[in-house]
Amino acid sequence: MEAQVPSWDEEQAERSVAVLKAVADSSRYRLLWALSDRELPVSRLAELIGAHVAATSQHLAKLRAAGLVASRREGTRIYYRAAGRQVRALLECAVLVADPAESGSGGAGEAEAPAAVAQESPAGVRARHRPVAEH
Template structure:
């Protein structure tokens, strides 16, 4: 996309920022990954996140407000599917991979991205322990 010759569009920028904010939460990002390939009910999405249905519904409401997911009701179940977000997710993964490669000094890997991008995985946060002092 060539943005050099285009005039600044404040409204479009505000919409883009709203989309990026909606995706900025790890749970919402994972929801979009899951929904980019299939339609799923809230209960299955909550299980995928390891979260309560109510919390998952709140995340989905933010994604829906940003226009990133659509829903349909079938009886008492609500099913969600992603709008056309695969390009957004792929670009975010590409930028993240390039950033990680720069940090580790493997820029050649970032320059040649894979054809497909694997779904994100949750990482356990490493706990640093202070060295024991001899008291």
């Protein structure tokens, strides 16, 4: 029996490359981690990555163009969030690819960010997968 090889879809490939390019910047990657489980305003996101609001807005525009974040306006503030659970899955896959030893660790099936980037959650429970330092 011959293995079925999926046909090449040029349009899908271009969209996939756009997503990977959008995530290929450390500031945008960190923004996505922060937004993968909560909604935040631009000002707070700028604080988290240590950048000016204008630069953070430009990063968010690229992430929005790639379909990775969504936004809503409340008065004069704009709040951002990940566009869906698949965004978190993309980030976790990147962790696994970057550290193949993690994928065979026999853990709970969850990718773990390096210990240096772990943080305390608001409830005081140690949270993983957020390479964004809270100040």
